[in-house]
Amino acid sequence: MKRRDFLKLGALAAASAQAKQFDAAAQAIFDEQMGLCANKFGAFYVKTIGGRVVGTEPFEGDAMPTVLNNALSDHIQNETRVKYPYVRKSFLADPSNPKPQLRGKEPFVRVSWDEAIKLSAKILKENFDKYGSEAIYGQLYQWGSLGKVGHSQRTAKRMLNALGGYVSELGGYSYGAATAFLPHVTGS
Known part of the structure; x- marks a missing residue:
């Protein structure tokens, strides 16, 4: 291969790479979208760029919007998910x-x-x-799901009820522990 042909090929490859970078940047800029969504905290807008959630904005009709929806993109795209x-x-x-x-x-x-x-x-x-259903313990740790879309505990219990029932807890582990030790701390 001649030196001149090699330089032409190199210039062509560099131009092609720059064009691809420009295309990716243009797509990111022009592929920005907003969509109306809702979860248990109410309605809000979700902002995406290139199909990735990048943020949320309050719904204008919500008199008291929550900041909890700001964590939505972290929940959806977290590297530990x-x-x-x-x-x-x-x-x-x-x-x-x-x-x-x-x-x-x-x-x-x-x-x-x-x-x-x-x-x-x-x-x-x-x-x-x-x-039998008496061998199915229907407890699902729920605290970690607060602030996220859906209510996994309620959904799982509905499914188990449809299948024939399950063993449930009375109160919860925190409340159950409190009922056992509080009489010794505060009296009856």
């Missing part, structure tokens, strides 16, 4: 032999959402059929 369902390798190979001794010692295998739902439904049905 589990984006796909995973199953322990040996459990996936043979769910009837779960090998609890391998928990924490073997890798997880990514599965499709459909496969994860089918596997979960199968195991839940097997436990209902084998042990």
